[in-house]
Amino acid sequence: MSGRAGRPGPKPRLSPELIVEAAFRVTERGGAAALSFTALGRELGAHPTAVYRHFRDRDDLMRSLVDALQGEVLAELPENPPEDWAEELRARDMVTHEVFMRHPQIAQEASVRTARLPNEYRIIDQVIGIFRRAGFDDEDTARYYRVFSDFVLAYSAQDAALLALSPETMAGDLGAWQHEYQTLDPDEYPNITAVARHLPALDDPANFALAVDLMLEGLRSRHAATMAARAESEAAVAPGTVES
Structure with missing residues (x-):
């Protein structure tokens, strides 16, 4: 060509x-x-x-590439998402991570660029909708959306960056956890050597899954506290019972 x-x-x-x-x-x-x-x-x-x-220029094109990546995420979301709001977030996160691993070079851009294009708008609107349907107020929704979504993008981009390394560099970095870290002097690095045999590989997919679990546990805890506070507030302002 x-x-x-x-x-x-x-x-x-x-x-x-x-x-x-x-x-x-x-x-x-x-x-x-x-x-x-x-x-x-x-x-x-x-x-x-x-x-x-x-x-118009390279930046205009790059934003379109990021938006195309997000379009791929949208196309692969489950048709019938879980009813539980946290499980729906988890399902979306796993798709996002899979797509990022498929396109590691552009995935690194997607974690920090704002495309300002339709697929990005759709994803953000949908995720915000999940938080709102869960019962969070608009202020909490906006903050939790920002922190949680940025976490998913950043972690996915980190994993993508590993795949984007040259084969030789990636092999060296992965191998270090099986060799150098396993043979450190326990007198000088007692904490590393104590857990070295349990350290998961950098590219272990269970790492991302666990990270999402931990984030969702925190959100569930916040959700429970929010719902309890709301119920207490509503009970406090409810009219008293009039005795006959």
Whole structure:
């Protein structure tokens, strides 16, 4: 395809969707740093300036890649989510993590960028809706949404960043927990050596699952306290019983 750029003859009809698909291929081969309109032109067999008809600049394109990643999350959410609000959050988190692992290069961008595009709006609106249906007031909903969602994105991006390393670097980092950390001097590092044989691998999927469990336990505790306080407040303002 790269040989077509600049040659006479019919040019491929580009669309935002085709450009985004090509951008994913470019980043998955060479990382986010490899993404340029020149590289996209080569990938698409088109002149790089053709990309500018659909995206103003690289940042505009990157936000669309993040939004496409979020669209993939939306497409894979369970059709019949759990009725329990915390379990529904858990189900969404697992899908998010799976999609991030599938696209590690762009996933790192997705954890810190605000796409300001429809798929992002849909995800945020849906998650906020879960907190509101659970019974949290709007102020708590907004705060809990921010902290919980940022946690899920950050943890997923961290796991994605490991996959984005070169094979040699990733093997070295994973191996360190099986070798260096297992052979440290117990006199100098008594706490590490005491638990070293129990330390899970960096890429153990159970790590993310446990982290989500811990976050949800905290939210359930907050929810129980909120509901109890609300019931107590309502009881305090209820009219008294009039005796005959």
